[in-house]
Amino acid sequence: xxxADVRLDRVTKRFGDFTAVDDLSLTMERGEFFALLGPSGCGxxxxxxxxxxxxxxxxxxxxxGGADVTELPPFKRNVNTVFQNYALFPHLDVxxxxxxxxxxxxxxxxxxxxxxxxxxxxxxxxGYEKRRPNQLSGGQQQRVALARALINSPxxxxxxxxxxxxxxxxxxxxxVELKRIQSEIxxxxxxxxxxxxxxxxxxxxxxxxREGRIEQLGRPEELYERPASSFVAGFLGVSNLLDGEVVGxxxxxxxxxxxxxxxxxxxxxxxxxxxxxxVGVRPEKLRVTSSHTEAPRxxxxxxxxxxxxxxxxxxxxxxxxxxxxxxxHKLTVYAQNLETSGASEALADGQTVQLTWRPxxxxxxxxxxxxxxxxxxxxxxxxxS
Amino acid sequence: MAATAGTVSRASAPERPRPLMQRIGRAVLPAYTxxxxxxxxxxxxxxxxxxxxxxxxxxxxxxQGFTLDHWQNLFNRYPALNQSLLNSxxxxxxxxxxxxxxxxxxxxxLTRYEFRGRTPLNLLIFLPIATPEIVLGASLxxxxxSAGIGRDLTTITIAHIMFNISFVxxxxxxxxxxxxxxxxxxxxxxxxxxxTTFRKVTFPLIFPGILAAALLAFALSIDDxxxxxxxxxxxxxxxxxxxxxxxxxxxxxxxVMGTLIFFIALVGIxxxxxxQRREMTAVPTTVDH
Ligand SMILES: Nc1ncnc2c1ncn2[C@@H]1O[C@H](COP(=O)(O)OP(=O)(O)O)[C@@H](O)[C@H]1O
Ligand SMILES: [Mg+2]
Numbered sequence: 001x002x003x004a005d006v007r008l009d010r011v012t013k014r015f016g017d018f019t020a021v022d023d024l025s026l027t028m029e030r031g032e033f034f035a036l037l038g039p040s041g042c043g044x045x046x047x048x049x050x051x052x053x054x055x056x057x058x059x060x061x062x063x064x065g066g067a068d069v070t071e072l073p074p075f076k077r078n079v080n081t082v083f084q085n086y087a088l089f090p091h092l093d094v095x096x097x098x099x100x101x102x103x104x105x106x107x108x109x110x111x112x113x114x115x116x117x118x119x120x121x122x123x124x125x126x127g128y129e130k131r132r133p134n135q136l137s138g139g140q141q142q143r144v145a146l147a148r149a150l151i152n153s154p155x156x157x158x159x160x161x162x163x164x165x166x167x168x169x170x171x172x173x174x175x176v177e178l179k180r181i182q183s184e185i186x187x188x189x190x191x192x193x194x195x196x197x198x199x200x201x202x203x204x205x206x207x208x209x210r211e212g213r214i215e216q217l218g219r220p221e222e223l224y225e226r227p228a229s230s231f232v233a234g235f236l237g238v239s240n241l242l243d244g245e246v247v248g249x250x251x252x253x254x255x256x257x258x259x260x261x262x263x264x265x266x267x268x269x270x271x272x273x274x275x276x277x278x279v280g281v282r283p284e285k286l287r288v289t290s291s292h293t294e295a296p297r298x299x300x301x302x303x304x305x306x307x308x309x310x311x312x313x314x315x316x317x318x319x320x321x322x323x324x325x326x327x328x329h330k331l332t333v334y335a336q337n338l339e340t341s342g343a344s345e346a347l348a349d350g351q352t353v354q355l356t357w358r359p360x361x362x363x364x365x366x367x368x369x370x371x372x373x374x375x376x377x378x379x380x381x382x383x384x385s
Numbered sequence: 386m387a388a389t390a391g392t393v394s395r396a397s398a399p400e401r402p403r404p405l406m407q408r409i410g411r412a413v414l415p416a417y418t419x420x421x422x423x424x425x426x427x428x429x430x431x432x433x434x435x436x437x438x439x440x441x442x443x444x445x446x447x448x449q450g451f452t453l454d455h456w457q458n459l460f461n462r463y464p465a466l467n468q469s470l471l472n473s474x475x476x477x478x479x480x481x482x483x484x485x486x487x488x489x490x491x492x493x494x495l496t497r498y499e500f501r502g503r504t505p506l507n508l509l510i511f512l513p514i515a516t517p518e519i520v521l522g523a524s525l526x527x528x529x530x531s532a533g534i535g536r537d538l539t540t541i542t543i544a545h546i547m548f549n550i551s552f553v554x555x556x557x558x559x560x561x562x563x564x565x566x567x568x569x570x571x572x573x574x575x576x577x578x579x580x581t582t583f584r585k586v587t588f589p590l591i592f593p594g595i596l597a598a599a600l601l602a603f604a605l606s607i608d609d610x611x612x613x614x615x616x617x618x619x620x621x622x623x624x625x626x627x628x629x630x631x632x633x634x635x636x637x638x639x640x641v642m643g644t645l646i647f648f649i650a651l652v653g654i655x656x657x658x659x660x661q662r663r664e665m666t667a668v669p670t671t672v673d674h
Contacts, residue, residue: 054570074574075576075578081570089568089571104575104581148575149575152575
């Protein structure tokens with residue numbers, strides 16, 4: 001069992017009547033890259049600020065390395081923060097910005113110089129000592145902010161959307177940099193983002209937050225392959241969701257009858273014993289074939305649905321289809337352009353097609369009232385690039 | 386505009402003439418600026434020049450010849466003038482110091498903390514600025530008299546602190562309003578306690594605002610006449626002395642002192658501008674989010 005580095009125990013934060021963080025419990029392990037992911041306003045920053053000591057908790061306890069720090073001010077906690085807009089001191093140069101933490105601890109000048117130099121090298125900014133923050137680009141400011149935090153060898157580094165202000169190319173580059181630095185120094189990173197792709201590519205584990213609570217916690221592939229709710233399914237990429245009832249069980253698989261009577265199969269473990277369920281499948285797991293070329297396969301090893309192509313868009317690496325089923329559901333399919341080359345070879349609009357996928361690629365989530373209003377927001381338009 | 390129409394037909398010419406309005410603007414603007422500058426500085430120039438006037442008799446109204454006598458004997462001729470200048474400087478320095486400290490603290494409180502009565506206080510702080518001085522002065526006099534307080538340098542100083550605080554609060558508050566709280570959080574995050582954060586981050590960043598406020602307060606105090614008149618009793622300050630002397634002739638020494646005060650103020654302003662400049666190169670580039 002890895003050591004707990006940060007532990008939140010039933011932490012609640014209220015602003016007046018509004019509950020920003022709601023009875024949240026969470027454990028981050030030593031040395032892991034942990035992401036708090038969720039839409040804007042779900043309480044990510046507030047959670048991070050409570051760990052850093054900038055926000056008083058309304059109820060609950062915050063532990064750092066086993067010690068209760070709930071009542072400690074920020075300057076008595078062994079964590080450092082990379083702020084959303086970096087918050088570099090405009091009246092100090094890069095050297096003094098980075099040295100700020102060491103000066104507070106009265107580290108001798110010689111050691112300060114050596115450490116600042118080391119940090120500038122780590123973040124790949126040697127020779128920038130004398131610059132003022134406003135003489136740096138966004139990416140450089142970001143690196144200085146990182147160096148300024150890391151020089152204090154914190155137990156945990158908190159990062160609040162650190163890449164949010166950077167353009168796409170720089171963001172990708174910094175994602176790699178951050179991962180490198182984290183593995184080089186091996187401390188716990190807690191990373192706030194609303195970008196699912198960023199969270200997936202960088203993190204060891206992700207907590208998906210919604211309205212001040214944890215919706216699901218797990219490794220990126222767990223969240224993607226087996227989302228526990230429509231919200232998670234929709235937030236991490238595109239998903240096709242169909243309502244149904246569990247009507248039978250065959251060993252490892254359950255039979256789910258969809259609205260139009262079609263039977264599909266899904267892993268029994270995922271169904272969790274619920275009868276009113278929603279089955280989901282990711283667009284890239286679907287195979288689309290024109291109906292007349294292939295006879296329907298047996299339901300034993302393949303799920304199949306009939307539909308008509310509403311729209312086909314060629315997007316280079318793949319072709320995206322919108323397929324409408326007999327009872328009106330619209331499903332998104334990404335077909336790899338393995339053998340086809342160009343839009344002309346794609347299936348035409350209005351063509352009747354068959355969608356097939358493996359039962360193991362189906363995920364099952366319980367149907368709840370909370371899901372109904374959340375799904376439409378994220379179902380469409382979130383195409384991973 | 387009509388003036389621009391003419392340029393369209395000549396668009397192919399190698400160098401397009403500027404539109405007429407623009408050409409007029411280019412000629413008028415410097416002239417206009419020059420006039421305003423003269424308008425502003427002529428009185429000061431006259432004051433400085435007449436400090437060198439070799440006058441006969443009591444009146445210093447017509448140019449009679451150049452002399453350095455008034456500069457050389459600045460403090461030798463009119464002991465009462467010296468005393469009045471000393472009084473003004475004392476009141477000016479003390480009221481500026483006190484008002485700057487309290488005004489800065491009030492400005493910080495008003496921008497930083499949510500407390501009951503903050504909104505009314507934010508407006509009330511303007512009252513001493515908005516109220517006519519003559520009314521303030523009269524009511525201060527009534528207050529001191531009814532409280533049985535003898536009027537002297539102390540009452541003048543109290544009155545000056547009062548109106549100066551308002552000006553300091555307003556000036557400093559504007560500066561703090563643009564201050565990014567995340568900078569203080571960053572300092573604390575890096576191990577600075579509240580006091581160190583104030584010393585190392587907050588204060589250096591709002592200092593230009595505080596300095597501007599102090600300069601303003603000193604300037605307001607040193608030449609205040611109306612309120613001082615009501616609260617002075619038998620004490621005479623520099624403006625009171627000059628006003629009293631104006632009926633029998635203001636000596637050129639007053640011009641010299643005026644010139645000196647002007648240059649001291651100038652040094653202060655230059656210092657402030659230099660500070661601002663240095664800071665301009667240190668304003669954080671704001672990133673949106
Ligand atoms: N100081 C505050 N006062 C009142 N409401 C706040 C305050 N800080 C945050 N909130 C509210 O709490 C919610 C969560 O905010 P935040 O943690 O910043 O969200 P996120 O970082 O996930 O976008 C938001 O609805 C926000 O409006
Ligand atoms: Mg946030």
